[in-house]
Amino acid sequence: MPDIEAIKSEAKRLLSEGMVEVMLAFKAGETPLHPQPAFFRTPDDVDELVYSSLNQNNLATYLTRLPKESKVSMVVRGCENRSVNALVVEKQKSRDNLYLIGVPCEGILDWRKIVAKAGEAVKSVNESEQEVMVESRSGYYLVERKELLHDSCMRCSHPNPVSADILIGEPLAESDSNLAREAVEEFEALSVKERYAWFRKEAERCIRCYACREACPMCYCTECFVDHIEPRWTESGATPAGMQAWHIVRAFHQTGRCTSCGACERACPMDIKMTYLTEKLNHDMKEKYNFETGLDAQTKPPFATVTLDDKNRFMV
């Protein structure tokens, strides 16, 4: 775990020197399992700052909601750093206005898995590098960290921030990048019928709350296609067609922009799986165009560029 005091003192320094106007990080939430995103504007506020593996949100979401010119500092993990880079590529924020405090991430603990393990309300969670101590009313549970990690964090191959201004804590080992590919291949090995059955089962549970859209840093369109009534581009009612269209188009709009942070899945109140869609697109982008989102702040996503090589790809 990174040193929380080091993060705090860096944050205080930035705010008191006036280098940034606002600091994006987490503070303790109302329940022990949900620290909440917070905006710190004065050095005194920073005392409330917390950092733990229970921080579910992707903080880059809030960058596009702050004024474009404001100077912002953030505590970023690997995935958040990549999201920030992707936003910089899309000119949503200037990199000069950002100061990133990087933290190597050991993976986000899925609160649903913790609750399932404890079977009742959880009083507190204490974590170390290997194990997590969960305290509930009936006693203590010592669980291996791996068992509680969120699915997309288990597949994560870039836990370290790639372009942070300052890194707090020791960089972790990059893990196997094949894990995400294996998940996609496993799903693709199913027959067409089974794949559709899975997709339909997931999509029909949707209650159209759009929490996935709000949680996603790349979903920043001022007017989403589903909110557009006239002309209606696609089915958007609470019908099977509308549900499926929402899941298809939401995922497809992330092609070459998704950083596999899994914030959409963690935000979903119906526990709908969504990363099997975006992982497939990410996998294709890597196979076809050798592109991974957010590894630097210059490369444009594949759909935004063309190369001379493209004409050889046509079936002539």
Place this chain on the structure above:
Amino acid sequence: MAERPGIALFQCQWCLFSPTDQDWVDNHLPNNIYLTKTPCTGRINPLYVLNAVQGGADGVMISGCLPEQCHFVTGNITARRQLEEFNDFLNHIGYEKQRVRFVWLDLQDRGMIQKELAAFEEELKNLGRAANLVTRMKVAEGEQNA
């Protein structure tokens, strides 16, 4: 299959250079083919393809110009990047990949589009009716699609 498979044909308005082909596509298409003409393949939003699929098209054909022959220089290349990936993605969630076909026509070609459509229809007959992802409610005659 008694009925002929329904095909949604998305067509770039520049790719049929010969007047006879153009006339055939405009006026003499069989009833099972639904034509949507676009200014360029680059204008074909993946949403259009999705609407066709959800509305019950057994196959989608996208016809455009060869690379370096695009009226708008790179429209067809960007379209191919997007639509090819969209096809892969639809296949991932259960719409057979063979049901979407791309045809890239040379300006010199004569009678290609008829041949391609016939071959595509033959393949769709073997595949049978599309069942997956066909969820859009049928619109009664004379009613507006909301």
